[in-house]
Structures are given as C-alpha cells and as structure tokens.
Amino acid sequence: MTAPPTTAPSTTAPPRVLTVAGSDSGGGAGIQADLKTMLALGTHGMSVVTAVTAQNSLGVQGFWELPVEAVRAQYRSVVDDIGVQAVKTGMLASAELVETVAELIAGTDAPSVVDPVGVSKHGDSLLAASALDSVRTKLLPVATVATPNLDEVAQLTGVQVESEEGMRRAAAALLAYGPRWALIKGGHLQGDAVDLLTDGSDEHWLRAPRHDNRHTHGTGCTLASAIASHLARGLPVPEAVAAAKEYVTGAIEAGFALGGGIGPVDHGWRFRDQ
Numbered sequence: 001m002t003a004p005p006t007t008a009p010s011t012t013a014p015p016r017v018l019t020v021a022g023s024d025s026g027g028g029a030g031i032q033a034d035l036k037t038m039l040a041l042g043t044h045g046m047s048v049v050t051a052v053t054a055q056n057s058l059g060v061q062g063f064w065e066l067p068v069e070a071v072r073a074q075y076r077s078v079v080d081d082i083g084v085q086a087v088k089t090g091m092l093a094s095a096e097l098v099e100t101v102a103e104l105i106a107g108t109d110a111p112s113v114v115d116p117v118g119v120s121k122h123g124d125s126l127l128a129a130s131a132l133d134s135v136r137t138k139l140l141p142v143a144t145v146a147t148p149n150l151d152e153v154a155q156l157t158g159v160q161v162e163s164e165e166g167m168r169r170a171a172a173a174l175l176a177y178g179p180r181w182a183l184i185k186g187g188h189l190q191g192d193a194v195d196l197l198t199d200g201s202d203e204h205w206l207r208a209p210r211h212d213n214r215h216t217h218g219t220g221c222t223l224a225s226a227i228a229s230h231l232a233r234g235l236p237v238p239e240a241v242a243a244a245k246e247y248v249t250g251a252i253e254a255g256f257a258l259g260g261g262i263g264p265v266d267h268g269w270r271f272r273d274q
C-alpha cells in the first residue's frame with residue numbers, strides 16, 4: 001500500500017492583496033467592495049478591519065472603531081505568514097489608526113494604494129477631523145499611489161478643484177506630502193469622468209464616459225482595490241491605474257438598485273450574462 005501524500009498537490013497561488021479598511025454592512029463599499037474587486041481581478045484578497053459601519057443604501061447609521069491592538073494583530077497575522085504583494089487602505093477613522101497603519105505599511109515591502117476616505121457619498125464622516133494631519137504627515141509619505149476624490153484633496157491640501165487645470169494644482173499640492181503618485185479622481189466634476197495620474201513629471205489623463213446611473217456606491221473603494229490588484233500582478237503604476245479605471249467604469253455602468261437609496265456598483269459585471 002502506498003502512503004497518502006503528506007501535502008495536497010498545489011496549484012500556483014494568485015497574487016495576494018491586503019485591504020486595511022472599514023466594513024460596510026450593505027456590501028457596496030469598504031472591505032466588502034475591496035474583496036469582491038480582488039476576486040473579480042484574479043487576486044487573493046485579505047483584510048484588516050479598522051472599523052465596523054452600520055450602513056445601507058441610505059447612508060451610514062453608525063460606526064465603531066476597532067482597538068489599535070486588533071488592527072496591528074490582524075496585519076501581523078497576514079503579513080508575517082501569508083505575505084502581501086500590494087496593500088490598499090480605506091476608512092481609517094482616527095488619528096491613532098492612521099498613524100498605526102502608516103507605521104505598518106512603512107515596514108512592509110509592497111506597493112501601497114492609499115484611498116484617504118473622508119466622507120461617504122451620503123455626507124457621513126468616516127474620518128475624524130483631528131486625523132487629517134496624520135494623513136498628511138504620516139500616511140501620504142508611505143503611499144505608492146494616493147487616490148483622493150475632489151472633496152478629500154481639498155480637505156488635505158486646501159486646493160478646490162473646479163476644472164482639469166485645478167486637478168493639476170491639486171496633484172502638485174498632494175505630491176508635496178510625499179506619495180510617489182497622485183491620482184486625482186474627477187468623478188465629482190461634470191462631463192466625462194476624468195482622473196489625473198501624475199508623479200510630478202509623467203502625466204496621464206484617464207477619461208471615460210460618464211454613466212448616468214445613480215447606483216454608484218463604492219466607486220472609490222473599487223477603483224483603489226483594482227489598482228492594488230493590478231500592482232500585485234506586477235503592472236507598473238500607470239498601467240495598473242488604466243486597467244483599474246476600465247474595471248470601475250464597467251462596474252459603474254452596471255450598478256444596480258438595492259434598498260431605497262443609492263445602490264452599489266456591480267463588482268461582478270464581467271461575469272454577467274450578456
């Protein structure tokens with residue numbers, strides 16, 4: 001009789017991506033959006049939960065932060081054993097959590113996508129005002145790509161954007177805090193959905209048709225996780241961002257109604273029947 005194999009035959013593991021973010025009970029944004037995006041893009045998603053929100057299509061009804069030790073322990077569990085090829089951050093809630101996560105990322109040898117989540121689409125604050133300075137001085141300096149929307153970049157830099165030229169000024173102001181690349185998302189402007197990616201010398205304008213669909217909950221989380229997924233697959237930043245933009249544009253076009261308010265983008269749009 002032959003002995004059973006001691007290990008199962010293994011297939012190659014997909015690239016590993018870690019999201020450090022808040023949970024969205026409604027499943028459209030936060031950790032849930034990140035993990036769905038990672039799966040859709042062929043990567044193995046892992047999570048460090050920073051806060052738990054009670055959230056649905058109508059807004060955020062409440063949130064609870066996790067203790068710093070719980071965030072640190074989740075991060076160490078994943079990174080020390082499994083390892084990561086890219087990290088994405090989202091809702092970090094407080095100055096203490098921002099500083100902890102910045103320190104953890106600084107000690108990790110992987111590219112990072114920092115989505116400096118401030119306020120949800122419904123206007124609910126997800127980051128304490130007292131944490132803004134920690135985002136500027138601790139988190140942005142360790143980011144490979146920082147992906148603020150227009151409200152977030154205005155809060156962080158003081159630059160109010162009303163035009164594509166304004167996006168250039170906002171990107172320059174953001175880069176002064178130290179991220180390698182700035183991706184300024186113009187989703188809240190009129191006309192085409194135009195984003196600017198720049199490292200201060202290279203400039204890439206990403207343009208997509210605006211989809212007139214109110215079900216856009218989770219756009220920012222989805223874009224940032226898609227960028228992290230493509231970075232983990234080994235794409236350079238401009239290519240990773242272009243591929244992520246294509247994915248989020250399809251997800252927005254396919255966004256669907258759920259509940260009585262703003263429904264989610266469709267993370268599975270590429271798998272649906274035509």
Ligand SMILES: Nc1ncnc2c1ncn2[C@@H]1O[C@H](COP(=O)(O)OP(=O)(O)O)[C@@H](O)[C@H]1O
Nearest residue numbers: 149185186187188193194209210211219220223
């Ligand atoms: N209605 C839309 N149609 C197509 N693309 C959009 C639309 N709204 C936002 N986008 C794009 O979605 C991505 C996320 O942007 P945005 O919605 O501004 O982020 P956030 O969720 O952080 O506010 C960007 O690439 C932006 O250009």
Ligand SMILES: Cc1ncc(COP(=O)(O)OP(=O)(O)O)c(N)n1
Nearest residue numbers: 022029030120121217218219220221
């Ligand atoms: C838990 C949690 N994290 C982040 C957000 C913001 O997500 P975003 O992708 O910017 O989408 P909108 O909320 O603006 O639609 C969130 N709502 N919840």
